[in-house]
Structure formats: structure tokens, C-alpha cells
Amino acid sequence: MSILLKTIILFQNIIYCDSISSTFFNLHGMKQIGIIGPNKSICSEELYNFGVQLGQQIAGEDNVIICGGRGGFMEAVCKGAKSSIHTFNGQTIGVLPSDTPEKANPFVDVVIPTGMGIARNMIIINAADIIIAAGGGAGTLSEIAFAWQKRKTVLCLTTFGGWSKQLANTSLDARARGLLVPVSSIHQILEYIENGKSVNVS
Numbered sequence: 001m002s003i004l005l006k007t008i009i010l011f012q013n014i015i016y017c018d019s020i021s022s023t024f025f026n027l028h029g030m031k032q033i034g035i036i037g038p039n040k041s042i043c044s045e046e047l048y049n050f051g052v053q054l055g056q057q058i059a060g061e062d063n064v065i066i067c068g069g070r071g072g073f074m075e076a077v078c079k080g081a082k083s084s085i086h087t088f089n090g091q092t093i094g095v096l097p098s099d100t101p102e103k104a105n106p107f108v109d110v111v112i113p114t115g116m117g118i119a120r121n122m123i124i125i126n127a128a129d130i131i132i133a134a135g136g137g138a139g140t141l142s143e144i145a146f147a148w149q150k151r152k153t154v155l156c157l158t159t160f161g162g163w164s165k166q167l168a169n170t171s172l173d174a175r176a177r178g179l180l181v182p183v184s185s186i187h188q189i190l191e192y193i194e195n196g197k198s199v200n201v202s
Contacts, residue, residue, distance in 0.1 A: 069094020
């Protein structure tokens with residue numbers, strides 16, 4: 001079965017079962033990396049360029065990129081991934097708020113038009129094994145909050161402001177700690193993704 005077909009099957013089921021994601025990719029040796037951050041209207045050129053570089057670096061053969069599928073930081077990371085020599089068909093997945101695929105950025109391989117509006121943010125978080133957050137406004141804030149509730153690690157970039165920087169190394173409530181990990185470089189992100197670290201959950 002091709003990786004693309006496996007990805008489609010995964011997202012046919014992920015809406016109904018938020019535990020299938022980690023089970024699927026543990027079995028098949030893949031890692032699902034969630035990308036959250038500002039859309040086109042508030043993404044700076046500096047952050048966009050960083051996103052392209054990040055995408056190029058995380059586009060390993062064992063990594064799948066899951067994002068909101070639109071412009072801004074999401075597009076930048078997908079663009080970088082698809083320019084990598086290590087990319088493969090089905091590596092970039094866009095979970096759209098709309099019920100049609102037309103507004104997906106051109107670097108998304110698999111478009112998931114949910115028709116769920118901003119509720120699609122929860123699908124992105126459910127599907128991710130680990131999340132990278134950069135900058136961000138209210139949408140990114142909601143995704144970080146969902147990740148906290150689902151006990152998912154969020155690598156929070158501290159170099160571009162926004163909610164990612166403000167919430168790095170903080171606790172949203174008393175139910176967990178150590179989930180919002182501050183990072184300031186692509187090297188730190190790659191190191192965390194490759195090696196992983198334990199997360200203290202109370």
C-alpha cells in the first residue's frame with residue numbers, strides 16, 4: 001500500500017477516532033509533524049522564509065507534515081518540504097476549514113476539505129505526534145490550547161513573537177507541565193524530533 005493511500009485512509013478515520021493517528025504511524029514507522037502558525041494576512045516575510053527552511057530540513061523520508069493547508073507559515077513549510085530531495089508524494093497534508101479543496105496552497109499533496117470551519121483545528125492536533133508552533137494569533141492560540149488538553153508536545157518558537165513565544169515554557173493549567181517546549185532554531189527542532197524527550201504530565 002502506498003504512503004499516499006495510507007494517508008487518505010488515516011484521514012477518513014481521524015475525524016471519528018483521535019487515537020488512530022499515533023497507532024497508525026507507530027506501526028508504519030512514520031512521524032506526523034503538526035505545523036501551526038499565522039496565515040497569509042499576518043505572516044511576516046521573515047517568518048515565511050524561516051518556514052521554507054524549516055520545511056526543507058524536516059522533510060525526511062519518515063516525516064509527514066500536517067497543517068491547515070492554507071497560506072502563510074503553513075504554505076512556507078509545505079513549500080520547503082516539497083523542494084527537498086527527500087520529499088515524497090503524500091508528505092504534505094492540508095486540513096482545510098472549507099468543504100472544497102480550491103483554497104489549499106499549491107504545495108499540499110493531500111487536501112482534506114472538512115467543511116468544519118475552525119473546528120478543523122482539533123483534527124490537526126489529533127493527527128499530530130508532535131507540533132511546531134511559530135508566531136500566531138487566535139487560531140494558533142486555540143491549537144496550542146487543544147494540544148495542551150490532548151497532552152501533545154508543542155515546540156514553541158521564541159524568535160518571532162506571537163502566542164508561540166508568549167506561551168513557551170509556561171503551563172496553561174495545573175493538569176500538565178513541560179508540554180510547551182521553547183525552541184529558537186531549526187537545529188533545536190530537528191534535535192527534538194529526532195531524539196524526543198520525556199514530557200512530565202501530572
